[in-house]
Amino acid sequence: MITVNEHYYKLKASYLFSDIAERVKNYSNADPDREIIRLGIGDVTSPLPRACIEAFHKAVDEMADEATFRGYGPEQGYAFLREKIAKNDFQDRGISISPDEIIVSDGAKCDTGNIQELFSDTITIAIPDPVYPVYVDTNVMAGRTGANADGRYQGLVYLESTAANGFVPALPSAKVDLIYLCFPNNPTGATATKDQLKEWVDYARENKALILFDAAYESFIRDDSLPHSIFEIEGADEVAVEFRSFSKNAGFTGTRCAYTVVPKKCRGFKQNGEAVEMLPLWLRRQSTKFNGVSYPIQRAAEAVYTEAGRRQVRELTDYYLKNAALILEKMTGLGYTCTGGRNSPYIWIKSDMDSWDLFDLLLQKAGVVCTPGSGFGTCGESYIRISAFNSHANVEKAMQRISEASV
Ligand code: MLT
Numbered sequence: 001m002i003t004v005n006e007h008y009y010k011l012k013a014s015y016l017f018s019d020i021a022e023r024v025k026n027y028s029n030a031d032p033d034r035e036i037i038r039l040g041i042g043d044v045t046s047p048l049p050r051a052c053i054e055a056f057h058k059a060v061d062e063m064a065d066e067a068t069f070r071g072y073g074p075e076q077g078y079a080f081l082r083e084k085i086a087k088n089d090f091q092d093r094g095i096s097i098s099p100d101e102i103i104v105s106d107g108a109k110c111d112t113g114n115i116q117e118l119f120s121d122t123i124t125i126a127i128p129d130p131v132y133p134v135y136v137d138t139n140v141m142a143g144r145t146g147a148n149a150d151g152r153y154q155g156l157v158y159l160e161s162t163a164a165n166g167f168v169p170a171l172p173s174a175k176v177d178l179i180y181l182c183f184p185n186n187p188t189g190a191t192a193t194k195d196q197l198k199e200w201v202d203y204a205r206e207n208k209a210l211i212l213f214d215a216a217y218e219s220f221i222r223d224d225s226l227p228h229s230i231f232e233i234e235g236a237d238e239v240a241v242e243f244r245s246f247s248k249n250a251g252f253t254g255t256r257c258a259y260t261v262v263p264k265k266c267r268g269f270k271q272n273g274e275a276v277e278m279l280p281l282w283l284r285r286q287s288t289k290f291n292g293v294s295y296p297i298q299r300a301a302e303a304v305y306t307e308a309g310r311r312q313v314r315e316l317t318d319y320y321l322k323n324a325a326l327i328l329e330k331m332t333g334l335g336y337t338c339t340g341g342r343n344s345p346y347i348w349i350k351s352d353m354d355s356w357d358l359f360d361l362l363l364q365k366a367g368v369v370c371t372p373g374s375g376f377g378t379c380g381e382s383y384i385r386i387s388a389f390n391s392h393a394n395v396e397k398a399m400q401r402i403s404e405a406s407v
Contacts (some may be wrong), residue, residue: 005141005143007140007141007142007143007145008141010140010145010146010147010148010153011137011140011141011148012148015133015137016133016371016375016376017040017041017371019375020040020041020359020369020371020372020375021041023359023360023363024036024038024040024363024369027363027364034367035367036363036367036368036369037367037368037369037390037394037395037397037398037401038369038390039327039368039369039370039386039387039388039389039390039395039398040369040370040371040387041371041387042186042248042345042346042387042389043253043387043389044247044248044251044253044320044389045389045390045391045394046251046316046319046391047251048250048251048252048255048300049250049251049303049304049308049309049312049313049316050308050312051303051304051306051308051309051312052250052300052301052303052304052309052312053300054303055299055300055302055303056296056297056299056300056303058299059295059296059299059300060296062295062296063295063296070295072291072292073292073293073294073295073298074292075283075286075287075292076100076102076103076104076283076286077102077103077104077105077259077292077293077298078104078295078298078302079099080298080299080302081104081298081299081301081302082099082100082102082104082259083099084302084304084305085099085102085244085259085305086098086099086101086102087305088305088310089228089229089244090229090231090261093228093229093232094232095229095231095232096231096237097231097237097261097263100264101261101262101263101264101279102259102260102261103259103260103261103262103282103283103286104257104258104259104292104293104298104301105257105258105259105260105286105290105293106256106257106258106290106293107245107247107256107257107258108214108216108243108244108245108247108258108260109134110258111243111258111260112132112134112135112138112180112212112214112243113134113135113137113138114138114285114289115212115241115260115282115285116138116139116142116144116178117142117285118268118278118281118282118285119177119178119210119268120271121142121143121144123144123177123178124155124157124174124175124176124177124178125139125144125155125156125157125176125177125178125179125180126156126157126158126159126172126176126178126179126180127139127156127157127158127159127180128158128159128160128161128169128180128181128182128185128377129152129158129159129160129161129376129377129378129379129380130161130187130188130373130376130377130379130380130383131180131182131187131376131377132182132186132187132214132376133375133376135180135212136153136156139156140153150378151374151377151378152377152378157172157174157176158377158378158379159172159179160379161185161188161190161379162379163337163339163350166190167185167188167190167339167348168183168190168192168196171199171200171203175207176207176209177207177208177209177210178209178210178212179200179203179204179209179210179211179212180211180212180214181197181200181211181212181213181214181230182213182214182215182216182217183197183213183215183217183227184217184218184220184221184340184343184344184346185217185340185344185346186214186216186217186346187346187348187371187373187376187380187385188339188340188346188348188385189324189339189340189341189342189343189344189345189346189347189348189385190339190340190344190348191221191223191226191343191344192226192227193225193226193227194225194226194227194232194233197227197230197232197233197236198233198234201230201233201234201235201236201239201240202235204239204240205235205238205239208269209239210239210240210241210266210268210278211230211236211239211240211241212240212241212243213229213230213240213241213242213243214242214243215228215229215230215242215243215244216243216244216245216247216248216258217248217344217345217346218244219248219249219313219317220248220317220320220321220324220343220344220345221343222321222342222343223342223343226343229242229261230242231261231263237263237265237266238263238265238266238267239266239267240263240266241260241261241262241266241278241282242260242261243258243259243260243261244258244259244260244261245257245258245259246258246301246304248317248345248389249304249313249316249317250301250304250309250313250316251316252297252300252301255297255300256293256297257293257297257298257300257301260282262278262279262282263279264277264279265277266278266279268281319392320345320388320389321342321345321388322392323345323388323389323390323392323395324340324341324342324344324345324346324347324388325341325342326392326395326396326399327341327347327386327388327395327399328340328341328342328347330399330402330403331347331349331386331399331402333403334402334403336349336350336351337349337350338350341388345387345388345389346385346386346387346388347385347386347388348373348383348385349383349384349385349386350382350383351382351383351384352382353382354374354381354382355372355373355374355375355380355381355382355383355384356372356374358370358372358384358407359371359372359384361405361407362384362402362405362407365401365405365407366398366401366402366404366405366407367401368398368401368402370384370385370386370387371384371385371386371387372384373385
């Protein structure tokens with residue numbers, strides 16, 4: 001008998017963004033002439049930067065020539081890309097990360113979802129609430145939780161991120177082993193200061209814990225006092241893994257390229273207490289289950305670090321930040337209390353309504369898609385998230401429609 005992994009039945013029937021897509025499709029089928037503006041899933045809308053496109057084309061041509069054709073690439077990613085990442089994203093900021101501590105992949109979603117395979121099933125996991133659902137769901141699939149009761153899985157320690165703590169959770173009172181953090185945060189748009197991250201790093205060092213730090217939105221930081229990487233905090237290289245992506249800075253959501261930083265000093269422990277390096281474990285996992293990102297895409301990602309690429313990425317992120325500022329201004333003007341929208345492409349909006357009711361209302365009355373906050377956790381109830389990833393024209397139109405709909 002082929003028995004199935006019954007942990008899947010603990011999950012909600014479908015993934016949050018699939019649920020939303022289904023609702024939008026049903027609405028669209030019922031009213032096909034209605035133009036819908038999508039400010040739900042954080043998917044970019046502008047084309048790839050010119051520098052990336054040029055490098056991409058050139059690399060595709062190389063694949064057409066026997067002399068320059070490439071088959072399987074190096075398992076960790078091409079050195080040309082890892083060297084640029086190490087220099088530009090870390091060393092130039094005074095952070096000591098070397099190219100062999102970087103592993104190129106096809107997405108931060110995959111990496112943050114897959115890394116839980118490296119840990120035993122007895123660990124205690126701390127998850128922020130609200131949170132990017134991938135962190136939770138992949139641990140549920142792996143059987144590290146009990147059933148879902150009232151929106152929360154038994155066995156997880158939830159770190160409440162609320163208006164009261166500025167959406168930066170406090171350290172847990174119970175001892176935890178694995179901690180998921182994301183700043184600038186998805187979904188709240190909140191940012192964490194160096195002092196706040198230091199508390200987590202100190203906690204992890206004292207408790208032999210590990211931090212999984214999702215920095216997919218770091219390119220939206222404009223406040224120079226905010227950390228772009230957890231490795232700006234002393235000692236973090238012993239207790240943290242960081243996830244980065246080219247999706248939101250350079251528009252690679254459809255192209256797929258990201259990377260994970262696992263410092264050589266970063267350690268886990270065997271059951272007998274022996275300290276072990278995390279890097280060989282992640283390399284073993286990736287080289288067994290993943291065959292790398294294609295050569296043309298890694299060349300396109302490398303172009304992010306050219307002078308033109310850097311300028312174009314800055315223009316792109318400025319473009320979305322301008323949308324974010326407009327959403328923040330308009331929604332605040334309508335009387336909503338908002339977080340995020342500065343140093344982040346997401347605006348987290350408090351309402352008096354149930355999240356899904358407000359989602360439906362905005363869709364029906366304004367033709368605007370947002371993301372219901374409750375989809376990110378119980379602390380997201382009565383919030384919605386509006387994404388700044390769309391054209392200026394569409395964001396202006398969406399704000400106009402929401403104010404006319406008087407919701
Ligand atoms: C989101 O909308 O939360 C993100 O687009 C999800 C993702 O990056 O996978």
